[in-house]
Every structure is written in C-alpha cells, then in structure tokens.
Amino acid sequence: MPSTSKVIRLAGKEKRTTYGDFRAKHAGKKPQVPWVNVSDEEDRLRKTHLKVMVNGQSPHARHTRKNKKARHSVPSIEEPASPVPSSSGGAAALQEQRKHLPIAKGREALIQEILDNDITVLLGETGSGKTTQVPQYILESGLAGKGMIAVTQPRKVAATSLAKRVAAEKNTTVGKLVGYSVRFDECSSTETRIKYMTDGMIVRELLSDPLLSQYSVVIVDEAHERTLRTDLLIANLKNILKERNGSGEANGKGKGKANKLNPLKIVIMSATLDAEKFSRFFYNAKILYVQGRQHPVKIYYSVEGQTDYVDSAMRTFFQIHVDQPPGDVLIFLPGQEDIESLEKAIELFAKQLPKDEMEVLLCPMYAAQAPGQNAKVFTATPTRTRKCILSTNIAETSITIPGVKYVIDTGMCKEKRYLARDTGGGFDTLLTKSITKSSAMQRAGRAGREGMGVCFRLYTEESFEKMALAPEPEIMRCSLTSSILQLKCLNQDLEELDLMDMPDVESITSALKTLWLLDAINSNKELTPLGRQMAFFPLEPVHARAIIASKENGCTREALDIISVLSASSKLFVDITELREQAAEARRMFRHASGDHLTILNAVRAYEEIVAGGGGKHARRDWCRKHFLNERTLLEATEIRNQLRQTCGRLGIDWKVSCGDKEDPVVRCLAYGLAQNSAFLQPDGSYKQTMGQSVVKIHPGSVLAEKKVPAIIYDELVSGTAVA
Template sequence: MDDVLDINSLSHEMDELTSFLLKDENTRSLNTEKKEFSENVQFKLDSYMTAVKLNEKIVPADIIERRKKLPIYTKKNELMNAIVNNHVLIIIGETGSGKTTQLPQYLKEVGLTITGRIGCTQLRRMAVKSVTKRVAQEQGCNIGEEVGYTIRFEDMTSEKTEIQYMTDGILLRECTYDKMLSNYSAVILDESHERTIDTDILLAVLKWIIRKRNDLKLIISSATLDSVKFSNYFDGATVFNISGRMFPVNIIYNPFQLYDYERSAAKTVIMINEQKERGDILVFLTGEDDIETLSDYLNYEYKPSSLHYNLKIIPVYSALPWEQQALIFEPAKKNERKVIIATNIAETSLTVDGIRYVIDSGYVKQKVYNPKKDMEVLTKVRVSQAQAIQRTGRAGRVGPGVCYRLYSQSQFDLFPSAPIPEIKRTSLTNTVLLLKKIGFINLNDIDFLDAPPTDAINFALTELELFEAIDKTGHITEIGIKMASFPLEPNLAKMLIISEVLGCTEEILTIVALLSVSNIFFRPKKKQKLADKAKSNFFTNNGDLIMMMNVYNQWHQTSQDKNWCHENFINHRMLLEANSIREQLLDIMKSRKMKLKSSFSDMTPVLKSICAGFFQNVAKKKPYLANRKKYDYITLPSNEVVFIHPGSCMHKVLPAWVVYQKVVTTSKEFMRGITPIDCSWLIEMAPSFNLQI
C-alpha cells in the first residue's frame, strides 16, 4: 500500500468510467457493481482534487521508488502481519535495512494512527531531526504536521501529528504526566542495543504498561541486539529478522599497538586522499578536543596537491549546533572529499551518502559514576565489539567500503562483546525522581532488564531526601513533583525552586539555562592566550556561574550582537540556545504560577540558591603548607583531593569554602563551575546534610 494516490492508476480507471458512461443510455443500466465502481473512482478523483486545492504535497516518484528499494520492503507484508498479530515484537534489522524510517510508516498503514500516535525513540537529537526530515519527505508533509519530533526544549509536533520521533528521555518524561502513555497506539524503541539509562528504564516501564494496556503495540528494534535476552525479558516475544543492505566492507587492522590515535588518524586520512579513489571519509574519535585537534591539522597544515581532492572537514559532536552537524548530509563538490570527524554520535541511525572509508580509533568516552565519591567522570575507554561493528557498517551503507581500525586483530578480540549498560555506571538520582513521579513507590517492584547497583539506588534515594523531593517513606513530595516538572537535573530544578523563596528567580533562571548548554567560552588552540585574556575581563569574586550570568546579561545589553561575541571569544550560538532554553523554562514556571523576582545587585540570595543545588559538591581549602606549590581542596564528606581549574575565575581568589558543578579528570581532578560560599549556608540550605564542618 503506497502512501500517495497512484495518479496513473486513477487516470486509467477514469478512462474506463468515461468509456462506460459514453455508451447508449438505453443500454446503460447501472447495476450495483457498476455503481460502486463509479463511486469508488469518483471518490478517488475528489480526493485528488481536494489535495490539489489544499496545495498538499504529492510525493515524488523517486521517493516512492527509494522506499521500495530498501531491504525491509521485501518483507513488508510479512512484517505488517507480525505487527498485527503480536503485542510485543523484537526486530533485528541489520544496518541499512530501513527499519528506522519505514517501521513507523508501516504501523500507520495497518491503521494504528486511528487510535493514537506512533512514537519512535532515538538515542540522539541529531538522529531525531535527520530521520524526521526523511520520513516527512516520504509522507509528503512538512515537519510538525503528520510527522514531527520532540527533543529537550524543542517540540515540533501538532494536533495533526501521527508519527512522532523523540529521544528516549522525552518519552520517559511523558510517562510522568501520562503514566499509561494513552496518546500512543504504538511505541518503537530504536537502537536499544546501546542500553542507555533512559532506554533501560523505558523497557521496564513499558513492560509494566503493556500488562495494563492490551491495545498498545511495543516494538524493540536494533541492529545488534541480544535477541534471546530481550525475548525472554518480554515473556518469549516474537523475534523478526530483516537482512540489511550491507555492501562488502574490507577491514584493515593496524598490527601495532598505537597510543597516539590522533596522529594515526591524520596519516590515514592523508593516505586515503592521496592513494584511494573517490569517496568520503568518516573518522571516529572520542570528543571535542581531539576532533578539533585533527580538524585544525587537516584544515591548516595539510596541503593536498592539485592531483588530489580538496578536503572538506566537518567536525561532529553533541555540543555543536544542529546547523553545523547537518553539514554531514551536504554532498561533496566535484573536486572535494568530505572528512567527517565525529564521536559515537555518528554510529547509528544516520545514513550519510558518499561514505566509503571509515577510520576507527577504537575508543569512546563513557560516563562512569562512583556513588561513594559522588563523582561522575567522563573516561576514555575501549569500544565494545558491537560498537566496532556498527562503526564498520557506516562504510557499507551505499556501496563497498573500507574500515581502517587503528588497533590490531588481537586487541579487538579482547574488547567486551557489548557496552556496559549505562544503568550500571551512572548516577540514578534523576531517574529515581522520574520513577517516583510516575508512581513507583517501591523500586523493587520494577522489573529491570539489568538491575542497577544497590549502592547507586540507595545514594539516589538519600540525595532526593536531602533535596526534600521524597519523604522518609519514599513517597514523592510537593517539592519533588515541582522538580520533576522541569526537564532538568534535580539539583538545577531545586535551585529554581529555592530561588523563588530567596527572591532571585530571574538570576537563577539565567544560570540554569547556561548550565544546560555547552561551554559559552571559545578557546581556539592557536589563540589560547588571547581567549584567556578576554575571559579574564569577565572575572568576578562571586564565582564562575555568576561570571557566566554576567556575560549573558552584557550580551543582551548589546542586543545579542554576534560581533561582540567574536571579539570576546564567546560562543554566540550557545548563548542563543541558552536564551531559548530560558524562555521555555520561564513558560514552565509561569504554568506553575511561580513568581519572577530579581535580587538586583545583591548576589547573596543567588549564591545561596546555587549552594542549595550543589551542596553535596562542597570542598574546603586545606591548610597552607610551605612545601605545596598550589592550594588543594578536600571534598566533604568524601575527603577526595581536588583542585581549582586554571580556567576558573576563582583560580587566584582561593576561597575557604566552595561548591562546584562537576569534577573533571585530566592531569589532576579539577573542579569546574566554582562558587564561593559561607559554610553556614550549608546548614541553612540543606539542614539534613550530614557534614562535619
């Protein structure tokens, strides 16, 4: 069943009807069959004319043909039958099969949009936006009409929306105010193999929901899923396999153990450009720093000869705005070769035409949380074998390819088979708050695919009790309900709530919005001294978060001048994003009838509000020792040694007591986002916090 009117078929049927009606009227006795035929064709004609009158888009023939060429199309009827006859369906669709774009449309075709929306989760915002764009084209509509998406702080849906793509965190948050997901007739959890914390929680919540709702279809979809484990989890759910459109990919290992993978990646890019035929390159690195380092080298130091392609370098990581990330989809020019340098953001759900060569560093950055130290550290680790296979597959989506693995075959054999589920290695505070809001009083009642560590759950419960978000019986409080209404981490939500009491909601609203985006300060490698000097002009003794607020306020006074940002090494796009987030948080506050107040020049209420959010991230300066070159701090109550980051405006002020936003580990464990406090505020803002001052 195609998604658009078949005009050629309609024209043929109209010719038949016209011929029939031109017959002698005396011999034209319209029996029931002919009458139904006539009415059917007329209905189609009326529908077509209505579409023309409403200026609705007719899907081009090439898009229809493109859909038919996808591997999933060969199993369309069989798959639609499986969807109709199964409550829960597990689909193993190989890379390039078309499952991400086609499954929601097939669900629509079997009539599931009559009773509700079809929701499809993706792991990353970039995938949500790009997939929505593709499906909207295939459905012949604009984004936000029949096909839309929702990500944090951005909702592109309407009352007309039938297919909704979203991040898994968005769907989980929907459960907090619609426990049974009554707006949906079907839910697809895509790329479930990556086992993010939100995906795992959704699996548990949806397992509970489908026992209450016989009308809800649940589809678990992935390319590299442990189908037996997932099938058993859902009481023997049917597994449906779809072959992918994978072209052969030649894997080339590096026989040596390499530590400088950035240099190796650069050499491999150059070798491909100078020795290999046309085709774009995708490089997998770990994060913003090494991506920018390689980008700078290829942009400014490598000069290809006239015999080789010019390189179009495209960095891709989550901190970049969508407009820059979307450059990966633009085709290379005639004498150009695209080099996409990305984090694992490009591993799944994205088809980038033209990729022929993949360079895999074999590393990824992963959040690891230690509840005893209350520290979450972003650590560079080896990828799993499943991730390496996903990366390799990027080279075989549109033609034969080559994957250069910057590690040996023997090293690959030692990689873990799959990544450690995020639920086992990250903070659970926000997750537990959402589960409480959904209505799970006793967390032991939740059937997890892999149970989270007991220590992490207990710490989350303790932390939420300190925030006064739950009471001693484990029930959510009014403060907790209000905190859960914000799409924020609990500590940021608590800052907003306490700021109303202290009369500084305007200031804290700005700070929370700024903490919800990436770093607003630029520090280009070739202009680090100039950038540091520009940043020092904003330094204040009130700490890094107040400094950020001051930057935002000055930017507003310049009428959001982009040139002012450039001159001061400020990221204009991040400020625009923060401004948008601030407006949306303001709407939530107004909906909850929270009062907007400003403390004006008095920063004490603002500092106290920050303390209320970050009281557990507290450190005090150690006594001075003559043989110590730099002051260090001790976290309380965990007694970990930490240092003030050199980029902090507190680096030379060295207050006796501070709270910090996070700890990052490089050469040392550095505190970032530092705010000076009076230690008496800890008792005032968090009276239950057991701290030996």
C-alpha cells in the same frame, strides 16, 4: 560562600603521544603497517544471529529474508536523516522508492506478526527502511485503531527529520497526519496519528499519563543504544502492557479481558547483535529480521597490536594513499587532541610526497569545533585529491559523510563515566577506552555506504574477539538522581523496577542520599511535596532545588538566568587554547568576586542589554564573538529559561521577582542545591570536600582560581591531573 563552576579531583595523568614524538620517529621513512586479510567479519556475525532467529520459531523472518536475497540494485535511500525532496513531482517518486525498500517485501508478514503478538522485536539493519516504513504499515493496516503510533528516537534531529520525511511520503506537511515532539518544538495536531518523539519526551509524558493511553502502538527505535531514557521507557512499557492488555505474555493479545483500556502493541527496533536480549526481556518475544542495504566491506586486521594508534593511523593512511585507488578515507580517533596531532603529522608527510601523487585534503571533525569548520567535509572532493577525514565518534552515528571508501579504525573512543560515591554525589571521568564490537561494525559500515569499501582495523582479530558486544547501558554509568526522582512521582522504586540491567547498589544509594539531602525524599525514602515540585522542572534535581529556594530568597529571575546557562548543552565561555589570554581580557568586564555563577549572570545581563538595544542579528553575533561568548549557548539558554519560567508559573513561583544587584540571595539559593558540592580551604591551599573525602582544586579557568577563598560550592567535579 563564593561559587565556582568546576573543580578538579586530583589524580594521576597518563602520558600521551605528541606531534613531536612521531615526527622524530618517522622522518623520511616509508610508512608500512603489516596487515592480514580476514574479511567477511560482518557476514559471519550476521549469520550467527540469523541462525538463532530462524530456530527462534519465526517462519516469517525466514520468509522475509529469502525475499530480500532475491533482490538487487535498487535506488539508494538513506535513513534516518535523509533530506526531504523539495521538487513538486516528488510524491510519486517517493512512493516508488518506498516500494523498493528492503522492508517492503516483508510488509504483510510483518503486519501479521504485530497483529498476532503484543510485543515484536524487529532487527533491522541500516538502510532497511524500518524507521520510516513500519509506522506507515501499521497505520495503513488499521492496526493502531483510533490511537496514535509513537516512534521514539534517542536524538532530536532524528525525530524531526524522520517526521518530515514520512510526512512527505504521505504527501502532506508535517504536523498533520505525521508529527513530532521534541523539547522546545512540538509539531502535531488532533489529526496526528504517527508521532516521532525523543525518548526523553515520552518519559516526560509518563508523568502525566502513566499508561500512555493516547498511544495504541509504541515503537522503540534504536533500542540497542540503551539510553537511560529508553531503558526506563522499556521497563515502564512492560508494566503498562500488564495493565492495559491484562497479560504478562508476549502473545497475550489482550483477548477475553473485560478491560476498558485500549490494548497496547510494542515494537522494539534494534540494530544487530542484541535483539535476543530484548526478546528475553519481553517474554521471549519473536524476533523478525530485515536485511539492510549495505555494500560489502572488506576488513583487514593488523597482525600485531599497535602501541601508538595515532602513529599507526598515519602510516596506514599513506599506505592507502599511495597504493589504493581513489576514494576518501575516514579515520576514527578518540578525541580532539589526537585529531590535531594526526592532522599535523599527515600534513607534514603529504608535503614530501612525489608531485605525481594525489593531493591530500584534511578535514578534522569533532563536536567542539568552531561552527562552520566542518562544512568542507560535505563538499565534493576535488579531482586528483583524496579527502582524509579525521573524526571522533561523531561520524559513527550522528553524521554521515558521503564518498568514504576507506575507514581506518583505531579501535579507541572516549567514554565519560560517572563514579558514584555512597557518601552521595560522585564525579565524572573521561577515559580513553577500547570500542565495542557493535561500534567496530558501525565504523566499518561507514566505508560501504556508496559502494564496496575497505576497513583497516588498527588492532588484531584477537582483540576484536575480546571486545565487549555493545557499550555498557547508560543506566550503569551515570547519575541516577533525576531518574529516581521521576520514578518516585510514578510511585515506582528503581530498585524494584523490572529493568533490563540493574545499576550498582552504590549508584542507587548515592542518588537516594542526594535526593534526601535536597529534601526531595524523607528518611523513609518517600517523595516529599518539595520533591514533587522539583520533578516538574526539566533539570537536574540540584538545579531544580536552587530554583525553588530562589522563591524565599527573592531572586528567581537571577536564579533562572544562571541555571538556564548551566543546563545548556555547551559552555558559555569559549575556550580556545591559543587565544586564552585574549579571551580572559575580553571577558574581564563580567568578572564577579562572588564567583563563576555571578559572572555568568553578568554576562547574561550584558547580552540582554545588547538584545534590547536592537542592533540585529549581526550586532549580537559580533558582540558575542568580541567577548568570547558562545551565542549558541545564550540562545539555547534563553529557550530553556522560557520553559523554566512557565514551569515556575505553574508552581506559583513568580519568576519576575529580582534581588537587583545583591549577590547574597543568589549564592544562598544556589547553595541549597549545591550543598553537597561544597569544600573548604585547607592550609596548603587545596580544598577538602565537606561531604566526601576528595581533595579538590579550583579549575584554573574559574574566576576564583588562586583567590584562596575560605569555602566554595561547585557545579561539577571532574577527575584531573595531580599537582600536589
């Protein structure tokens, strides 16, 4: 049975604004958007929450805050990912900086609170220094005893760069007192007492050490992001606390318990707005508040709702450009399509500006951009020029751009959602949705990093009030297959776990059905030996199943080559709209009649030959470029493959076993994992799912498109446009 990477579920398509539309609409007109000044929105929200906290019996929080208020102009220090100073005289300067962080004044109160309570919720704004300082305070106070302090982060870069930063503050190199642990990169030793790690990493550690006994303090940072892994960690921490401290209370202190286990302290660190929810979850734990260092941002709302946000953004930009003092502009848009569209429009109008106006320098920014393209964003803006950054959510959290004074917020973002089906499996959709309040505040905050800022919201204050407080937690929106399998290994059932938010029954049923079809659990929902093996792999269960099946099919080497590419974070085949024909031609040599997976294998093998040929880094890069292959994907896949080979070794699967050029064994073992993702050809040329009702179509990028093979298996099902 041939296999394809992607199939499309047929559905309707929404109409989108195109470049042509607004060129016609606005040619020659002076752009104007009506605004009303509301301002101080952030302050109002902040105050509401302060009130709650002060009433919430935390005298220290009040104390801490009062001290903050008394402070003024201090050297700015960025968090979380500020570069490590390299100059030799840096250590003393760093210590000086530390003392001036907003959180420094609250140090004693903070330590006392953590000492008095097993669980503390720390509400800290950006720039407060909480992520770098709190672990050090805990260490210096001796509160951690002999155990380690874990600080979890949702992202790898944050974990590694924070560790480097804190190591520098401790005047040492990373890997000694301060270390980190992320996938593919562990930098710690027996000396390590503070360990920055990704939430995924600590969840993995749970599998081998369910009580996290190495750690005496676990700090969950960025808890408000509510990643799937953070949610699972938090639920487990609650159980671990009962086990280790013998108490179900936030201030149990573990006293009087003849327990051999070292007690655990938990610190939940969150941005504004949702601290109360964490507090409630943890037996009404105390909430401590630390103010950040953020310049005020003046907020304008549009008087009436805007129907076309791309068009409104363009008019707003020129309004700023013509009327406002110098300062760069950052525009938040949902996706690449809108960014390109707005880029063309602004370019066109900028040419019509009078000669004495400032120049406009456009910087589009999105994840799928060609590498190096976004470099100009970080270079200083030339004189008599206004930089205009058109960005997706990437500039909301992941990347900080210097020099931004104005933010234009369209109020929209894209959200990927997994729709589970109780037939098992499900499909992904990518919808343009309204953002949330916390997202709107985050976006506005990007204007106040270096001085007073202004944020123009392309929606009314009324719409803002109607926005959800925070995005729906990830656990509600994605496949639970992998998580349920991991929990089964801990003898836990997701349904019975004390989670902050419980996913839909349908989502759980769907995941259980998938696991059962993969033989990971039996009909009593009990973990099978096969399921336990699958959980060892850092992969989606469907892929883990295929690898295990490769043992009896004698093609483990091939299976690992393919699956490591499938589980890399970006696609192997570069797809640039304008060069599509050329790319297809350049990659023709990899095409395989048995489908996309074998095509991937061909490409990986060809790359291996180039690597073995020893032409060096440049030769490899040129070869990849020539064949429209993403080398980053290949490099990442190589790392993943090494990891998978090790895992195979531990499970007694010999990864060196190869089936040579035979394709049947490869497709057969993939089919073990992807059985649920199979479809049969119908008379009209479309495909019908074997185990679901959806009618699907092979993605036109597939080597199988238009081939009309009788049956297919596929990796991914996306929602797409109807053709018939």
